[in-house]
Amino acid sequence: MCGIAGILDRRGGEHSPHRGQLDAMISQLRHRGPDGFGFLVQPPIGFAHARLSIIDLAGGDQPIFNEDRSISVIFNGEIFNYIELRAELETKGHRFYTHSDTEVIVHAYEEYGDDFVRLLNGQFAIALWDANRQRLLLIRDRVGIAPLFYTKEGARLLFASEIKAILPALSASPRLNPSALDQTFTFWAPLSPQTQFEHVFELPPGMLLVADANGEELRRYWDWQFPESADGYWSGSEEQLAGELRDLLIDATRIRLRADVPVGAYLSGGLDSSVLTSLIHKHTQTPLRTFSIGFEEASLDESSYQRLMIDHLQADHSHVVCANADVGTQLPDTIWHTETTVLRTAPVPMRRLSRLVREQGFKVVLTGEGSDEVLGGYDIFKEAKIRQFWASQPQSQWRPLLLKRLYPYLDVTPGRAQTYLQNFYGIGLDRPEQPCFSHLPRWDTTAKAKMFFSDAFKQQLTENCAARLEAELPAALARWAPFNRGQYLEAKGLLGSYLLCSQGDRMLMANSVEGRFPFLDHRVIEFAARLPPSLKMKVLNEKYLLKRAMQSYLPDAIVNRHKQPYRAPDVPAFIDKVSGQPLPYVAELLSDSSLREFGYFDPARVGLLLKKAVRGGAIGYRDNQALVGILSTQVWHHLFVKKSHF
Amino acid sequence: MSARQTLRSFILENYLFTDDASALADADSFLEKGILDSTGIMEVIFFIEEQFGIKVDDEEMIPDNLDSVDHLTAFVELKKAAA
Numbered sequence: 001m002c003g004i005a006g007i008l009d010r011r012g013g014e015h016s017p018h019r020g021q022l023d024a025m026i027s028q029l030r031h032r033g034p035d036g037f038g039f040l041v042q043p044p045i046g047f048a049h050a051r052l053s054i055i056d057l058a059g060g061d062q063p064i065f066n067e068d069r070s071i072s073v074i075f076n077g078e079i080f081n082y083i084e085l086r087a088e089l090e091t092k093g094h095r096f097y098t099h100s101d102t103e104v105i106v107h108a109y110e111e112y113g114d115d116f117v118r119l120l121n122g123q124f125a126i127a128l129w130d131a132n133r134q135r136l137l138l139i140r141d142r143v144g145i146a147p148l149f150y151t152k153e154g155a156r157l158l159f160a161s162e163i164k165a166i167l168p169a170l171s172a173s174p175r176l177n178p179s180a181l182d183q184t185f186t187f188w189a190p191l192s193p194q195t196q197f198e199h200v201f202e203l204p205p206g207m208l209l210v211a212d213a214n215g216e217e218l219r220r221y222w223d224w225q226f227p228e229s230a231d232g233y234w235s236g237s238e239e240q241l242a243g244e245l246r247d248l249l250i251d252a253t254r255i256r257l258r259a260d261v262p263v264g265a266y267l268s269g270g271l272d273s274s275v276l277t278s279l280i281h282k283h284t285q286t287p288l289r290t291f292s293i294g295f296e297e298a299s300l301d302e303s304s305y306q307r308l309m310i311d312h313l314q315a316d317h318s319h320v321v322c323a324n325a326d327v328g329t330q331l332p333d334t335i336w337h338t339e340t341t342v343l344r345t346a347p348v349p350m351r352r353l354s355r356l357v358r359e360q361g362f363k364v365v366l367t368g369e370g371s372d373e374v375l376g377g378y379d380i381f382k383e384a385k386i387r388q389f390w391a392s393q394p395q396s397q398w399r400p401l402l403l404k405r406l407y408p409y410l411d412v413t414p415g416r417a418q419t420y421l422q423n424f425y426g427i428g429l430d431r432p433e434q435p436c437f438s439h440l441p442r443w444d445t446t447a448k449a450k451m452f453f454s455d456a457f458k459q460q461l462t463e464n465c466a467a468r469l470e471a472e473l474p475a476a477l478a479r480w481a482p483f484n485r486g487q488y489l490e491a492k493g494l495l496g497s498y499l500l501c502s503q504g505d506r507m508l509m510a511n512s513v514e515g516r517f518p519f520l521d522h523r524v525i526e527f528a529a530r531l532p533p534s535l536k537m538k539v540l541n542e543k544y545l546l547k548r549a550m551q552s553y554l555p556d557a558i559v560n561r562h563k564q565p566y567r568a569p570d571v572p573a574f575i576d577k578v579s580g581q582p583l584p585y586v587a588e589l590l591s592d593s594s595l596r597e598f599g600y601f602d603p604a605r606v607g608l609l610l611k612k613a614v615r616g617g618a619i620g621y622r623d624n625q626a627l628v629g630i631l632s633t634q635v636w637h638h639l640f641v642k643k644s645h646f
Numbered sequence: 647m648s649a650r651q652t653l654r655s656f657i658l659e660n661y662l663f664t665d666d667a668s669a670l671a672d673a674d675s676f677l678e679k680g681i682l683d684s685t686g687i688m689e690v691i692f693f694i695e696e697q698f699g700i701k702v703d704d705e706e707m708i709p710d711n712l713d714s715v716d717h718l719t720a721f722v723e724l725k726k727a728a729a
Binding site for chain 1: 659660662663664665680683686689
């Protein structure tokens with residue numbers, strides 16, 4: 001991956017983009033591309049590129065052009081099927097001057113026009129300039145692996161891989177987008193295309209933006225889709241479908257190992273990373289080099305499963321332990337990279353992990369994100385299934401007890417469990433056909449954190465964000481199976497807007513490491529979308545077909561282990577172990593004066609929350625999310641609005 | 647401070663994050679109003695055991711004993727009298 005930035009300025013003359021502006025933008029992205037910068041100034045367009053050299057180290061500098069230099073491209077990402085595409089384009093007469101994957105973009109555009117994007121198998125944020133037609137094309141990959149943001153200021157369109165690269169070129173000062181924060185305090189991230197910065201948008205995954213002299217047009221070329229009726233599902237036997245899934249994963253993994261630098265893999269000890277490392281081990285010549293992170297807290301630590309896989313695969317493994325204290329001290333730098341509020345500290349250790357990768361001399365890792373969304377792995381899907389089952393007999397006393405299998409802490413007494421289950425998980429039981437049924441409990445819990453908004457801030461919120469999300473759902477969703485609806489919400493929401501960004505790309509790129517995601521190969525996604533839900537979750541056995549497909553590759557303990565969601569230490573990380581007081585920057589940002597000055601949160605309420613955190617004792621999800629959300633918002637304002645450092 | 651006042655303060659400060667007494671009526675159901683989630687219930691149980699020197703048995707962890715200030719107060723006073 002790399003970093004890109006650019007300006008389209010239709011005013012011309014003295015307003016044309018110039019090198020100084022582009023320098024100011026791209027220098028903010030040095031972490032994404034430490035191997036060199038490239039520029040193109042061709043009014044009305046200016047392009048800047050920061051390179052992380054992975055394919056064609058000597059010849060692949062960008063921008064890259066077509067034969068007569070009328071088409072130029074800068075791009076962040078990888079086109080994994082570039083070898084096959086190049087072969088086909090060469091037979092059609094295109095002439096290449098590099099060995100890079102980037103170059104297929106300009107020739108494919110020449111050959112197929114805007115539709116060329118459908119041929120790409122990869123992760124990408126592309127900016128292409130067609131000088132003959134005077135049009136700019138911005139394109140983002142199908143699921144949101146590579147980031148791309150833009151804003152419009154009068155006749156100017158500015159874009160970049162990260163918002164920090166757009167800010168130097170703007171005349172207005174950054175301001176927080178209130179509805180985005182409201183959305184984050186519901187869905188864990190703003191609703192695309194909104195960002196936490198007012199007037200700055202992300203190009204949604206699966207879309208392209210065409211800009212010319214007349215304006216901009218947004219077009220969708222891909223979306224997550226599921227069958228609308230029973231005959232839309234695959235009809236093969238379990239064994240047949242498991243075999244097809246395995247073959248697709250083998251190829252998806254194989255092409256993601258294409259690089260002129262060594263490629264490693266994350267190995268958490270969970271099913272997904274175990275699958276990928278096993279595929280690398282069995283089906284490629286790539287030496288298996290793996291990386292993992294561990295935690296001080298035993299309940300979060302997966303080291304024993306990691307060790308099992310390392311021994312099983314004879315992997316050359318590196319491991320680092322993330323101390324609670326590190327999570328606390330590293331939050332500000334983390335928010336500099338996420339550029340948005342987070343409700344969990346999970347991104348922080350991911351940045352520590354990518355630093356380990358870099359220190360060991362690697363620039364690329366394969367990682368298992370996407371498997372849960374594509375193949376039905378999350379507890380939220382199990383929970384939704386149980387609630388659906390329960391909703392068919394709402395008076396049942398024993399149906400909701402199935403939830404106890406998911407959440408052992410609920411296993412106290414039948415009477416108590418029932419009531420609390422009913423009140424928490426029973427949300428929406430009377431309307432199980434609602435599109436967002438699967439996600440209502442989570443959103444409800446998260447939204448409790450809004451009690452900390454200041455009165456003045458609440459007055460700026462004019463929209464019901466759940467209603468907004470529902471209004472933007474595809475019409476076809478109502479005809480999908482409930483399980484598939486949950487997958488869609490999770491893929492578009494959590495995966496695209498949080499996991500791949502704040503916890504993924506941003507934390508990898510902070511240390512100039514590229515992540516590659518075999519489970520998000522669009523062929524895997526499209527195949528899996530047509531699997532009957534019962535093969536994804538067989539009763540309550542999650543990712544059933546994946547386990548079936550990979551059974552012979554993996555130790556039983558890995559296949560059968562209870563899913564452990566990745567979690568990092570939260571609130572305790574912000575309290576100094578020795579003094580028992582909040583870390584200095586935490587005390588400062590959560591002080592009365594800072595809270596009043598920034599204006600988002602109520603100082604009295606936050607004061608009580610902080611007091612509760614300092615006192616110690618059990619801190620539930622709600623309080624954790626609230627404190628991390630409040631603190632990271634305050635950090636965000638300090639960094640981006642006040643433009644201060646720590 | 648009476649048991650009732652102690653319990654009210656605890657709930658207001660730790661779950662409603664306010665000292666505004668009008669934010670909590672003694673009869674308000676913690677669950678229905680979304681004041682406590684299941685972790686919150688655990689915290690309340692730990693609190694009343696420590697604060698009032700009582701032991702809450704498993705079968706006593708039911709809404710009738712725990713789900714409002716009124717319920718909690720009655721439960722605590724009963725347990726203290728029996729101890």
